[in-house]
Amino acid sequence: MKTIIGFEIHEQIATKTKLYCDSPTDYRDAAPNTNVCEVCTGMPGSKPHPVNQEAIDAAVEIALMLDCEIVKDPIYIQRKHYDYPDLPSGYQRTSLPIGKNGSLGGIGIWEVHLEEDPGKYEPKSGKVDYNRSGVPLVEIVTAPDITNPEDGRRFLRELVKVLQYTGKVKTEGGTMRTDTNISLEGGARVEIKNINSVKGAYKALKFEITRQKNLRKRGHAVKRETRAFVEAQMITKAMRTKEEADDYRYIPDPDIPPLLITDSKIAEIKSKMPETPQMKEKRFASEYGIKLGDANVLASELELANAFEKVAKEVEADHAARWIVRDLKRVLEYNSLTFKGSSITTEQLVELFNMIKSHEITVKTGQKVIEMLAERPHSPRKIVEELGLGKIKEDHVVEEAVKDALAENQKAVDDYTRGNPGALNYVVGQVMRKTKGRADPSTVLKMLKEQIK
Amino acid sequence: MQGSNGAVERVLRYLEAVKNDNPNINAIVDIDEAGVLDAAASVDKQTSSDRAGSLAGTVFTIKSNINVKGLRASCASETLKNYVAGYDATVISRLRDAGALIIGTANMDEFACGSSGETSCFGPTKNPAAPDRVPGGSSSGSVASVAAGFCDASLGSDTGGSIRNPASHCGVAAIKPTYGCVSRYGLIDLAMSLDQIGPIAKDTVTLAEVLGVIAGHDPRDATSIKNGGASSYSKNLNDDLSGLKVGVAQEFEPLTDPKIMDVINKKIELLEELGAEIKGVTLPHLGNALPTYYLTMFVEFFSATRKFDGRRYGKRIEAVCGREVLRRIEIGRYISQKEFSGRYYKKALQFRSLIKKELLNALKDVDVIVGPTVPKLPHRTGETIDDPLTMYAYDVLTVPANLAGIPAGVTPAGKVDGVPVGLQIQGKPLGEQTILNAMHALESANGGRR
Ligand SMILES: [Zn+2]
Numbered sequence: 001m002k003t004i005i006g007f008e009i010h011e012q013i014a015t016k017t018k019l020y021c022d023s024p025t026d027y028r029d030a031a032p033n034t035n036v037c038e039v040c041t042g043m044p045g046s047k048p049h050p051v052n053q054e055a056i057d058a059a060v061e062i063a064l065m066l067d068c069e070i071v072k073d074p075i076y077i078q079r080k081h082y083d084y085p086d087l088p089s090g091y092q093r094t095s096l097p098i099g100k101n102g103s104l105g106g107i108g109i110w111e112v113h114l115e116e117d118p119g120k121y122e123p124k125s126g127k128v129d130y131n132r133s134g135v136p137l138v139e140i141v142t143a144p145d146i147t148n149p150e151d152g153r154r155f156l157r158e159l160v161k162v163l164q165y166t167g168k169v170k171t172e173g174g175t176m177r178t179d180t181n182i183s184l185e186g187g188a189r190v191e192i193k194n195i196n197s198v199k200g201a202y203k204a205l206k207f208e209i210t211r212q213k214n215l216r217k218r219g220h221a222v223k224r225e226t227r228a229f230v231e232a233q234m235i236t237k238a239m240r241t242k243e244e245a246d247d248y249r250y251i252p253d254p255d256i257p258p259l260l261i262t263d264s265k266i267a268e269i270k271s272k273m274p275e276t277p278q279m280k281e282k283r284f285a286s287e288y289g290i291k292l293g294d295a296n297v298l299a300s301e302l303e304l305a306n307a308f309e310k311v312a313k314e315v316e317a318d319h320a321a322r323w324i325v326r327d328l329k330r331v332l333e334y335n336s337l338t339f340k341g342s343s344i345t346t347e348q349l350v351e352l353f354n355m356i357k358s359h360e361i362t363v364k365t366g367q368k369v370i371e372m373l374a375e376r377p378h379s380p381r382k383i384v385e386e387l388g389l390g391k392i393k394e395d396h397v398v399e400e401a402v403k404d405a406l407a408e409n410q411k412a413v414d415d416y417t418r419g420n421p422g423a424l425n426y427v428v429g430q431v432m433r434k435t436k437g438r439a440d441p442s443t444v445l446k447m448l449k450e451q452i453k
Numbered sequence: 454m455q456g457s458n459g460a461v462e463r464v465l466r467y468l469e470a471v472k473n474d475n476p477n478i479n480a481i482v483d484i485d486e487a488g489v490l491d492a493a494a495s496v497d498k499q500t501s502s503d504r505a506g507s508l509a510g511t512v513f514t515i516k517s518n519i520n521v522k523g524l525r526a527s528c529a530s531e532t533l534k535n536y537v538a539g540y541d542a543t544v545i546s547r548l549r550d551a552g553a554l555i556i557g558t559a560n561m562d563e564f565a566c567g568s569s570g571e572t573s574c575f576g577p578t579k580n581p582a583a584p585d586r587v588p589g590g591s592s593s594g595s596v597a598s599v600a601a602g603f604c605d606a607s608l609g610s611d612t613g614g615s616i617r618n619p620a621s622h623c624g625v626a627a628i629k630p631t632y633g634c635v636s637r638y639g640l641i642d643l644a645m646s647l648d649q650i651g652p653i654a655k656d657t658v659t660l661a662e663v664l665g666v667i668a669g670h671d672p673r674d675a676t677s678i679k680n681g682g683a684s685s686y687s688k689n690l691n692d693d694l695s696g697l698k699v700g701v702a703q704e705f706e707p708l709t710d711p712k713i714m715d716v717i718n719k720k721i722e723l724l725e726e727l728g729a730e731i732k733g734v735t736l737p738h739l740g741n742a743l744p745t746y747y748l749t750m751f752v753e754f755f756s757a758t759r760k761f762d763g764r765r766y767g768k769r770i771e772a773v774c775g776r777e778v779l780r781r782i783e784i785g786r787y788i789s790q791k792e793f794s795g796r797y798y799k800k801a802l803q804f805r806s807l808i809k810k811e812l813l814n815a816l817k818d819v820d821v822i823v824g825p826t827v828p829k830l831p832h833r834t835g836e837t838i839d840d841p842l843t844m845y846a847y848d849v850l851t852v853p854a855n856l857a858g859i860p861a862g863v864t865p866a867g868k869v870d871g872v873p874v875g876l877q878i879q880g881k882p883l884g885e886q887t888i889l890n891a892m893h894a895l896e897s898a899n900g901g902r903r
Pocket of ligand 1: 023037038
């Protein structure tokens with residue numbers, strides 16, 4: 001049974017001030033209702049200031065990054081009316097499309113437009129905090145081109161990457177909100193709201209497909225409805241059926257002249273815009289001759305990709321890529337750090353990778369040092385010296401370890417002499433352990449072979 | 454304003470008049486005696502030190518739909534009866550900076566929905582110039598307070614004639630500026646694409662002086678025109694009308710009470726005597742202006758009133774408002790439904806651009822278009838008008854200027870049966886100076902005042 005999935009993704013744009021007033025956009029750390037003014041609380045008589053230019057530019061850049069055509073006709077800001085305590089004026093302002101007909105990783109992007117965030121309503125206390133009211137949002141609407149939860153997850157990850165590349169969206173977690181439309185072939189479309197993460201979207205889709213399939217198996221039709229994702233339970237729950245859906249009575253907001261995006265503005269934004277992660281990936285693969293999979297990892301963060309390019313100027317690219325993708329990335333993930341968020345510098349990486357390349361230290365030591373870089377701002381060479389991790393230069397120390405290992409692992413030696421070459425690797429491992437990884441594995445292998453003969 | 458107590462003495466005289474006559478006229482809702490005397494005292498201090506603003510000591514009333522910090526901005530409605538403004542509208546800060554003194558807030562038709570001054574929750578306003586007639590509306594209290602001598606000038610708002618209609622009926626000078634010429638920041642909405650704040654005064658010089666202070670770009674209002682208003686209207690007043698091309702539309706006469714038309718025609722003849730050249734213009738779409746105006750206004754008013762949901766500001770509007778306000782909200786709600794939007798609101802927008810084009814085209818051939826302001830006399834007090842369409846018909850000659858966004862002034866033209874009648878002068882976008890010149894020339898020809 002074919003599954004049809006589409007997303008509407010909302011992400012906050014990281015401007016200093018709100019979309020229609022000068023109030024600061026910080027609503028997380030500020031005390032309730034302190035970053036507000038008469039505009040974003042909808043006081044009688046207040047009017048929107050002209051639309052925040054920084055937010056418009058960010059939306060245009062995001063649309064361009066998603067390969068959209070930018071709308072050149074006047075773009076009206078619409079009033080979307082509905083009655084809820086978090087909306088200070090009884091309507092939300094939402095622009096008509098700024099970009100159209102884009103795509104990302106084979107998934108169509110129908111449109112990109114600007115919206116304002118409403119306030120935050122706490123039903124339990126009945127209180128509203130308007131600090132968030134008027135924070136600019138970009139909304140991205142995809143075509144229903146996604147056919148399974150895995151592709152959905154992949155798409156959202158790619159999208160997050162693109163948004164972060166622009167540097168124009170809020171990066172603290174939990175600002176992305178996704179509405180999902182999903183239907184099984186021949187069935188009604190169900191909308192799922194309240195999804196706040198990529199993982200949540202994946203879980204919601206998984207649950208919803210099972211739910212819809214089960215309904216059908218039991219001979220029930222799937223209702224056209226809006227459901228809410230309940231993150232704690234990883235399930236979706238009915239919110240309202242489409243029949244009772246609101247009529248938003250859209251009108252162009254008479255308080256705001258339509259936006260006009262000129263060719264010169266588009267050219268200006270394009271000239272300052274970063275390469276998309278997808279373009280970067282391809283370029284890395286062809287320019288540096290590295291694997292596409294490695295290029296994908298390198299391009300996963302703009303700062304990491306930039307670091308790679310810097311390092312690759314001084315170290316063989318393929319060597320640098322391997323170490324960044326395999327080891328640096330592991331360390332960053334273990335510490336829940338981005339490259340940008342870590343204090344690791346490209347100078348450290350260049351020095352370390354060169355030490356490994358020239359066999360000054362062993363691979364094992366290299367891995368140990370890279371773990372330490374996350375905590376120490378020192379030069380790798382200094383770390384190696386301080387901790388005495390340099391390669392063992394004295395052959396007799398290694399020889400001792402080799403002899404011990406052979407004596408302790410007679411069975412592996414027997415296996416080897418009986419024609420199982422793999423068995424010797426185990427012994428090599430034992431020698432490395434005894435030398436705390438400081439022996440040169442190729443020397444060890446040579447010695448072992450000589451001893452066994 | 455001579456001597457160091459000039460402003461205070463002036464305010465005291467006005468306060469005296471207000472105390473004597475306002476209980477009868479009901480033009481002022483809240484009198485800010487302490488505030489205005491304080492402000493007057495500091496103006497007097499500045500006058501003696503030569504730092505006086507251009508409106509130093511000029512006494513104002515302000516329509517109750519404009520935010521004046523610390524005073525009620527009630528819109529004369531039960532809904533906002535207890536709403537005290539927490540900030541100053543842009544026009545108010547500009548007035549204050551120029552040394553103006555605010556004596557109180559003016560009565561009005563509830564939420565500016567009316568053309569008679571009768572729908573206020575504070576009771577109707579009387580017409581000081583014709584006591585048995587309604588004053589017109591919706592800026593009824595603003596105009597009546599000027600006509601009754603409670604102040605030098607007032608600010609009103611005009612969405613489809615709300616300044617010009619009462620100015621005509623009460624015999625004072627007023628102007629609705631070009632849309633975007635005066636900031637709307639702080640004006641509580643009737644219909645956002647039509648609303649415009651404007652001054653009302655006894656004479657054109659004061660009117661021009663006030664307009665010069667309140668006009669000009671405001672970065673807090675997205676519809677405010679950049680390089681829009683001049684500050685020098687009063688300095689540039691010029692009575693020489695020779696060469697002024699004055700258009701008269703043939704469509705005005707059949708719509709208008711012949712007695713009113715006689716008074717208007719006399720003024721047109723006077724303009725000709727003063728050197729103006731009279732030319733016929735035609736406005737075939739004038740008949741569509743009224744439905745276009747009302748459909749647009751209903752939808753925008755519905756949208757504007759969604760914030761009065763009873764959660765924040767007093768009471769839910771639908772629960773406590775008067776009949777006319779409720780009628781407009783309900784029609785707005787009805788015609789803005791998804792299934793109708795193409796038929797009504799968008800149609801109205803299409804007609805609006807037609808009407809605008811027609812007026813701007815006519816104004817290519819002439820400098821101003823003159824004619825009556827209201828096609829009939831105001832009705833008598835106590836006479837109830839049940840049919841809203843009869844009430845709406847008062848606006849037929851004033852709404853085109855709002856639909857087109859052009860400026861329009863009103864100057865007293867004479868009287869019919871003892872009731873004042875005003876001449877309306879519509880001008881090109883940002884043609885306020887030309888309108889004010891014509892108003893001033895007519896005034897001077899009559900020996901100063903009316
Ligand atoms: Zn604000």
